[in-house]
Amino acid sequence: MFKNLTGRLDSVFKTLRGYGRISEKNVADSMREVRRVLLEADVNYRVAKDFIARVQERALGQKVLRSISPGQQIIKIFRDELTVLLGGEAPNLDSLLKSPGIVMMVGLQGSGKTTTAVKLALFLGKRGKRVVLGATDLRRPAAVHQLGVLARRANLPIVTDEHGSALSVAQRTIEFCSENRMDGAVLDTAGRLHVDEGMMAELKEMKEAISPDHIFFVADGMTGQDAVNSASEFLRWLDFDGVILTKLDGDERGGAALSIRAVTGKPIFFGGTGEGLGDLEVFHPERMASRILGLGDVISLVEKVEEAVEEEAAARMAEKLARQTFDLEDFLDQIKQLKKMGPLDQLLGLLPGLGGKLKSLKFDERSLVPVEAIIQSMTPEERRKPGIIDGSRRQRIAAGSGTSVHQVNQLLKQFFGMQKMMKRMGDFKMSERSVGRDFVKLTHF
Numbered sequence: 200m201f202k203n204l205t206g207r208l209d210s211v212f213k214t215l216r217g218y219g220r221i222s223e224k225n226v227a228d229s230m231r232e233v234r235r236v237l238l239e240a241d242v243n244y245r246v247a248k249d250f251i252a253r254v255q256e257r258a259l260g261q262k263v264l265r266s267i268s269p270g271q272q273i274i275k276i277f278r279d280e281l282t283v284l285l286g287g288e289a290p291n292l293d294s295l296l297k298s299p300g301i302v303m304m305v306g307l308q309g310s311g312k313t314t315t316a317v318k319l320a321l322f323l324g325k326r327g328k329r330v331v332l333g334a335t336d337l338r339r340p341a342a343v344h345q346l347g348v349l350a351r352r353a354n355l356p357i358v359t360d361e362h363g364s365a366l367s368v369a370q371r372t373i374e375f376c377s378e379n380r381m382d383g384a385v386l387d388t389a390g391r392l393h394v395d396e397g398m399m400a401e402l403k404e405m406k407e408a409i410s411p412d413h414i415f416f417v418a419d420g421m422t423g424q425d426a427v428n429s430a431s432e433f434l435r436w437l438d439f440d441g442v443i444l445t446k447l448d449g450d451e452r453g454g455a456a457l458s459i460r461a462v463t464g465k466p467i468f469f470g471g472t473g474e475g476l477g478d479l480e481v482f483h484p485e486r487m488a489s490r491i492l493g494l495g496d497v498i499s500l501v502e503k504v505e506e507a508v509e510e511e512a513a514a515r516m517a518e519k520l521a522r523q524t525f526d527l528e529d530f531l532d533q534i535k536q537l538k539k540m541g542p543l544d545q546l547l548g549l550l551p552g553l554g555g556k557l558k559s560l561k562f563d564e565r566s567l568v569p570v571e572a573i574i575q576s577m578t579p580e581e582r583r584k585p586g587i588i589d590g591s592r593r594q595r596i597a598a599g600s601g602t603s604v605h606q607v608n609q610l611l612k613q614f615f616g617m618q619k620m621m622k623r624m625g626d627f628k629m630s631e632r633s634v635g636r637d638f639v640k641l642t643h644f
């Protein structure tokens with residue numbers, strides 16, 4: 200996510216951090232560089248200009264340049280202002296979570312409405328709300344089918360009528376919702392171009408007829424100013440309540456993400472982070488700012504871990520940590536849990552100090568396959584006490600797992616390193632940053 204942006208900003212900050220003293224000229228130079236980076240990411244020109252002006256003004260403020268670590272201070276100012284730019288506070292989901300009601304998804308063609316409609320319905324379902332999907336996109340022949348396939352995968356009910364109109368399907372879906380005493384309906388609408396006034400008028404008509412409780416504008420996060428311009432147009436016609444930014448997992452541009460809030464004044468509620476139906480995150484401006492700046496997002500990481508790791512396994516691990524008896528069984532467990540959490544390079548991007556470096560670090564999950572095979576070829580005793588694995592045992596394990604002695608050696612080396620790290624974590628003496636570094640070293644086979 201935003202790898203490009205993060206990588207570029209990281210190098211600006213590195214320069215800033217490197218200075219023992221920072222002059223006004225240094226600040227001006229780096230802000231000029233930041234401005235260029237933002238414009239290349241296709242951030243709206245005005246937004247970039249105002250943003251830089253605010254950061255610069257604060258950076259040149261009295262105390263910053265004379266402080267002990269001016270570089271760090273400027274980065275902090277930058278993060279604070281970026282948080283404000285992304286909306287400041289986390290979105291208020293209370294009413295959506297309490298009674299979703301009628302939710303309308305609108306946006307440009309291909310922005311991700313259909314996928315996000317299902318993701319959102321699933322998100323609500325996980326939080327105890329019963330929601331039905333309405334397939335009101337009757338323009339694209341395959342659209343109803345697409346929503347149907349996704350709905351089936353998510354095990355959600357869907358209402359459609361290929362001979363009806365968008366409005367009649369919407370109304371039918373709402374009836375279905377109330378007849379079945381459900382908590383809400385998510386309506387997938389047809390994509391349109393902002394220049395298409397006829398189609399915009401149709402959406403407005405639907406809005407007036409059904410009075411939705413929430414209208415979300417779905418915007419493709421990989422685009423730049425175009426998405427923002429159309430957001431303004433949709434806002435004019437529909438006055439939507441909030442934005443959902445999709446494709447945040449792509450590393451292109453990201454300009455839309457940075458400017459859409461400032462331009463529309465509407466909060467960003469969610470971010471889409473993949474094609475999977477579970478890939479929807481509540482949008483937290485502060486965490487996102489940290490991620491963009493390569494400062495990591497430990498909170499989101501912890502939440503992901505909590506979702507994937509069963510409580511029991513987590514408790515077992517905590518005990519192991521306390522007793523400092525982390526063995527190869529646990530190592531295998533960890534690898535399995537890690538795989539459940541989703542693409543590893545996305546996960547690693549959440550770690551502090553790594554965001555910008557991930558461009559070159561392409562993690563290949565397949566590299567974990569031999570690791571599992573090797574551990575599975577060990578006897579239970581070997582897994583518990585890896586110290587006993589001598590040369591001849593290594594040869595046997597390599598042969599048994601279809602790997603080489605070199606790979607077995609590698610793995611054991613990684614494991615002993617991880618064991619050491621676990622011990623240190625048990626002693627709580629590590630900073631977040633060094634955990635991040637070790638983590639990568641150890642998982643990068």
Ligand SMILES: Nc1nc2c(ncn2[C@@H]2O[C@H](COP(=O)(O)OP(=O)(O)OP(=O)(O)O)[C@@H](O)[C@H]2O)c(=O)[nH]1
Pocket residue numbers: 306307308309310311312313314315336339342388389390391445446447448449470471472473474478
């Ligand atoms: N990587 C990634 N792909 C996404 C995300 N959201 C949607 N997509 C993909 O983007 C493409 C378009 O998504 P749709 O949901 O069909 O978009 P739409 O707005 O309904 O498109 P139209 O109905 O044609 O206007 C699909 O291939 C999706 O899988 C996301 O968060 N990440």
Ligand SMILES: [Mg+2]
Pocket residue numbers: 312313314336342387388389390
């Ligand atoms: Mg669609």
